[in-house]
Amino acid sequence: MTRSLVVSIDAMGGDHGPSTTIPGLALAVQNSKDNLTFIIHGNEGGLAPELARHPSLAGRFEIRHTDKVIASDEKPANAVRRGRGSSMWSAVECVKTGEAHAAVSCGNTGALMAISLLILRMSVDVERPPLVVSWPGRKGVSTVLDMGANIECDAERLVEFAILGEAFHRAAHGVARPTVGVLNIGSEDVKGHDEARKAHAILKSGKFDIDYRGFVEGDDLSKNTVDVVVTDGFTGNVALKTAEGTASYIIEELRAALTSTLGAKLGALLARPALRIFRDKMILPPSAPFLGLNGLVVKCHGGADARGFGQSIGLAIDLAKSDFASEIERNMTRLTAAMEAAPVDEAEELSGDA
Amino acid sequence: MTRSLVVSIDAMGGDHGPSTTIPGLALAVQNSKDNLTFIIHGNEGGLAPELARHPSLAGRFEIRHTDKVIASDEKPANAVRRGRGSSMWSAVECVKTGEAHAAVSCGNTGALMAISLLILRMSVDVERPPLVVSWPGRKGVSTVLDMGANIECDAERLVEFAILGEAFHRAAHGVARPTVGVLNIGSEDVKGHDEARKAHAILKSGKFDIDYRGFVEGDDLSKNTVDVVVTDGFTGNVALKTAEGTASYIIEELRAALTSTLGAKLGALLARPALRIFRDKMILPPSAPFLGLNGLVVKCHGGADARGFGQSIGLAIDLAKSDFASEIERNMTRLTAAMEAAPVDEAEELSGDA
Numbered sequence: 001m002t003r004s005l006v007v008s009i010d011a012m013g014g015d016h017g018p019s020t021t022i023p024g025l026a027l028a029v030q031n032s033k034d035n036l037t038f039i040i041h042g043n044e045g046g047l048a049p050e051l052a053r054h055p056s057l058a059g060r061f062e063i064r065h066t067d068k069v070i071a072s073d074e075k076p077a078n079a080v081r082r083g084r085g086s087s088m089w090s091a092v093e094c095v096k097t098g099e100a101h102a103a104v105s106c107g108n109t110g111a112l113m114a115i116s117l118l119i120l121r122m123s124v125d126v127e128r129p130p131l132v133v134s135w136p137g138r139k140g141v142s143t144v145l146d147m148g149a150n151i152e153c154d155a156e157r158l159v160e161f162a163i164l165g166e167a168f169h170r171a172a173h174g175v176a177r178p179t180v181g182v183l184n185i186g187s188e189d190v191k192g193h194d195e196a197r198k199a200h201a202i203l204k205s206g207k208f209d210i211d212y213r214g215f216v217e218g219d220d221l222s223k224n225t226v227d228v229v230v231t232d233g234f235t236g237n238v239a240l241k242t243a244e245g246t247a248s249y250i251i252e253e254l255r256a257a258l259t260s261t262l263g264a265k266l267g268a269l270l271a272r273p274a275l276r277i278f279r280d281k282m283i284l285p286p287s288a289p290f291l292g293l294n295g296l297v298v299k300c301h302g303g304a305d306a307r308g309f310g311q312s313i314g315l316a317i318d319l320a321k322s323d324f325a326s327e328i329e330r331n332m333t334r335l336t337a338a339m340e341a342a343p344v345d346e347a348e349e350l351s352g353d354a
Numbered sequence: 355m356t357r358s359l360v361v362s363i364d365a366m367g368g369d370h371g372p373s374t375t376i377p378g379l380a381l382a383v384q385n386s387k388d389n390l391t392f393i394i395h396g397n398e399g400g401l402a403p404e405l406a407r408h409p410s411l412a413g414r415f416e417i418r419h420t421d422k423v424i425a426s427d428e429k430p431a432n433a434v435r436r437g438r439g440s441s442m443w444s445a446v447e448c449v450k451t452g453e454a455h456a457a458v459s460c461g462n463t464g465a466l467m468a469i470s471l472l473i474l475r476m477s478v479d480v481e482r483p484p485l486v487v488s489w490p491g492r493k494g495v496s497t498v499l500d501m502g503a504n505i506e507c508d509a510e511r512l513v514e515f516a517i518l519g520e521a522f523h524r525a526a527h528g529v530a531r532p533t534v535g536v537l538n539i540g541s542e543d544v545k546g547h548d549e550a551r552k553a554h555a556i557l558k559s560g561k562f563d564i565d566y567r568g569f570v571e572g573d574d575l576s577k578n579t580v581d582v583v584v585t586d587g588f589t590g591n592v593a594l595k596t597a598e599g600t601a602s603y604i605i606e607e608l609r610a611a612l613t614s615t616l617g618a619k620l621g622a623l624l625a626r627p628a629l630r631i632f633r634d635k636m637i638l639p640p641s642a643p644f645l646g647l648n649g650l651v652v653k654c655h656g657g658a659d660a661r662g663f664g665q666s667i668g669l670a671i672d673l674a675k676s677d678f679a680s681e682i683e684r685n686m687t688r689l690t691a692a693m694e695a696a697p698v699d700e701a702e703e704l705s706g707d708a
Contacts (some may be wrong), residue, residue: 137603148539151547185502185591191503193588213642218595222603234547237539237583241572242593249491249576250604250631250636257632258625267625271611274618278611282604 004035007316008100011042012069013107014302014309018042021106022050022057024309029056031310032317036060041095043067064090067095070111072302079111080118088112091120095295102296102316104287106125106234106304112297113149114292120293123325124332126150126160129290129297130233132168133240136281139224143169145291146230148237154210155198156339158182162203163231163331164291166210169227171322174287178227181216191215196231207338208331247282262322267353287312289319295321358389359387362454363668365460366423366444368656368663372396375460376411379631380664383410385664386671388629390414395441397421418444424465433465434472442466446601449649456650456670458641460658466645466651467503474647477679478514478686481505483644483651484587486522487594490635493578497532498522499645500584502591509552509617510693512536515584517685518645520564523581526643526669532581535570537589544571549586561692562685597629603635613669641666643673646682650674 007028011021022040029036037060040047044065051057068086070079075153083089088107094100097121106114113129122129130146143165150157161182169178182200184192189200192215203212213226218239221229231239258268268275286308296319300312361382365375376394383390391414394401398419405411422440424433437443442461450473459466467483476483484500497519504511516534525539536554536595538546542552546569557566567580572593575583585593612622622629638654640662650673654666 024692123607138606151539183592185505185588201592218370219593219599219602220599222599231592234539235589238537238572238594239538239592242575242596243572245573245576246597246600247604248573250601252492253635254608257628260628263415264625264628265629266525267621267623270624271618271621274614274621277614278607281607326481 003321005317006037006039006100007296007313008039008091008103008158009041009313010103010107011047011084011103011107011119012042012087013112014300014304015072015234018047018050020304020306021309022047022054023306024313025061026054026056027306027310029060029193031314034317034321036313036317038062038092039100041066041090042069066090070107070115072108072112074108076110076114078159080114083111083115087348089115092116092297094334095297096120101250101320102298103137104298104300104309104312106300106302106309106312108296108302109299112299116290116293116295116297120295122292123294123328124160124164124292126157126164126292129292130161130164131236132288132291134172134285134288135221135224135243136231136284137224141173142224142227142229142230143233144221144240146233146236146237147240148233150233150297152234153195153232155195155202156335158195158199158230158232159208159335160200160292160332161206162199162210162212162228163328163335165228165230167324167327167331168289168291168319171319171324173227175227177211178228179211179213180212180228180326181220181226183218183229183231183239184215185217185350187203187215187217202335202338205338208228210331251282253278254274258347261320279317285311287315287316357675358391359671360391360393360454361667361668362393362445362448362457363395364442364457364461365394365401366441366457367459367466368654368658369426370659372401372404373570374658374660375663376401376408377660378667380408380410380491381660381664382667382671383414385668388671388675390667390671392416393418393445393454395420395444396423402482420444424461424469426462426504428462428465430464430468434468437465437469443456443469443473446470446649446651449651450474455674456652458652458654458663458666458670460654460656460663460666462656463653466653470644470647470649470651474649474651476646477648477682478518478646480511480514480518480646483646484515484518485590486519486642486645488526488574488639488642489574489578489583489607490638492577495527495639496575496578496581496583497526498575498583498585498590498594499585500590501594502587504587506588507549507586507673509520509549509556511555511687512586513556513562513689514646514686516553516564516566516582517562517682517689519582519584521678521681521685522645522673523645524681525673525678527581531565533565533567533580535567535580537583537585537593538569539571541569541571553584555690558693561690562688564685574610605633605636630672639665641669643669
């Protein structure tokens with residue numbers, strides 16, 4: 001089905017600016033069946049030569065000129081105070097005004113989050129959009145959140161993450177009924193801390209349109225035991241950085257081993273094509289949406305190349321085309337009803353005491 | 355320096371029982387310069403033939419016969435209620451009576467912890483001995499605790515972990531002045547949750563004989579950025595299982611890659627010796643002490659082989675020979691004084707607000 005979709009682009013963000021973002025647009029057009037057009041925010045003089053190099057983009061864009069760019073080390077508070085009129089700010093504003101279906105930026109994460117929050121506001125009770133990661137593992141990827149935006153989370157916040165993550169996973173990965181788990185340190189009902197147990201009890205109550213499977217543990221992330229794993233931002237951030245640290249330590253040791261002797265070097269040469277496929281599997285996807293806003297904003301990794309930026313646009317399109325927002329709204333209504341009917345007390349009863 | 359050391363052995367625990375534990379004793383004797391003797395708890399009929407196979411053990415042991423064994427799936431509460439007289443119980447009791455300098459078991463972790471706690475009691479305020487892991491990484495190993503025994507920890511508990519872990523790291527790894535960090539999600543003073551920030555402020559106050567280096571993050575574990583990393587049991591358990599899951603996923607993918615094509619298979623064959631060294635580096639040490647008890651108990655992994663059990667005895671000996679207990683006592687006295695002089699308020703002030 002061909003649809004007309006408008007994506008608002010912060011063309012100046014990231015480590016490489018227009019030399020990466022513009023070729024990314026061309027790749028997105030090439031890979032999409034939809035009728036894509038772009039509102040491109042950035043310095044016209046810098047953008048024009050890049051755009052001229054990609055004839056496939058002709059007639060598909062409108063440039064909104066600005067000289068103002070949010071620096072990669074700008075504090076979020078400063079970005080909010082002084083960011084108005086920057087390429088990032090204007091890109092997000094187009095979602096608010098309804099001119100674009102989604103915005104994509106590879107700029108400073110904290111600034112993008114603060115600006116998005118200010119312009120679009122949250123549609124759920126969580127304070128900030130949880131950071132989402134697509135966690136690679138044995139069966140593909142799991143959606144894991146929050147990776148650090150909301151440090152301390154009560155049970156209701158964790159349930160909201162489940163609602164957001166489930167809708168996201170369906171839209172982004174085409175899984176009709178994603179399975180959901182709560183990250184904990186054991187699988188029995190009595191394990192873990194209060195908030196995880198209460199969230200477990202609420203999700204287990206069956207009042208949501210969610211395929212909830214119970215507690216999962218740290219090693220279930222790489223096993224992709226469930227499609228969506230929810231946790232507070234503190235635990236999620238530690239888990240993500242621990243996994244990244246472990247992976248890069250192992251890859252380094254492997255590299256050292258494979259260059260340690262002549263035999264190993266020869267062996268590595270022979271195995272190179274297979275090792276390259278192995279290495280590519282270990283790379284985290286370059287983009288993630290800010291969930292729970294009144295509008296779509298996708299953050300692309302600052303160091304992403306054109307292919308990565310193109311994939312981020314693809315993700316924004318998948319989300320824009322899905323029922324994402326209305327699915328979240330339906331389950332949020334159910335959560336409110338469930339909490340009003342039998343609030344935390346019942347949850348506590350259900351979950352028992354350690 | 356040759357010393358006479360007595361180690362109390364639960365010979366029946368673990369997946370393999372005496373066929374692993376007894377050869378482990380022989381290896382410990384072979385690797386130690388000290389005058390080792392053992393009090394061996396278990397079934398005399400089962401132990402005698404194994405002991406006969408190791409002449410180096412002659413004259414070095416005394417058997418305390420018992421038919422009672424704690425099952426590997428016994429609930430800790432049951433172990434405490436019904437465990438009296440078992441090989442595990444008697445092994446720990448010898449530390450309490452002063453007959454042995456330390457006890458070693460590769461039995462059921464929960465049961466061993468519950469029994470040790472009941473018999474020896476804690477010497478610090480933490481409720482339960484924190485679980486300690488020796489985390490392998492670029493510079494060797496870091497001592498990381500708590501890996502799951504104490505789920506929710508306030509700032510004082512985290513500081514106690516720092517005291518226990520620091521003394522342990524010195525005794526076990528011969529590092530004169532181990533560096534210490536608190537696990538968090540950023541390095542600035544204002545990052546993370548309240549208890550981590552308060553613990554940071556207390557440790558930063560300089561009132562302890564501890565080389566405190568500040569906050570570390572998940573990826574610092576494999577980097578061995580500091581020698582000792584402290585965190586609550588929930589976060590620690592998630593981090594450990596996430597790392598284990600990540601490592602085993604990567605190793606599996608690597609194996610799949612290296613058998614995927616003929617070239618890769620040939621390459622893997624050539625690189626085999628180097629890959630074996632690589633694989634051995636990824637294995638976690640087989641044993642860890644229960645810290646903070648009035649007496650030494652070392653838990654060895656249930657699946658450990660004779661070499662692993664021998665290493666656990668080596669660890670028990672290193673701890674028994676060190677100033678471990680008195681070092682902890684000195685820093686605990688400082689903690690009490692520090693908290694009385696300027697309790698949490700000052701810590702809060704120091705740590706600021708996010």
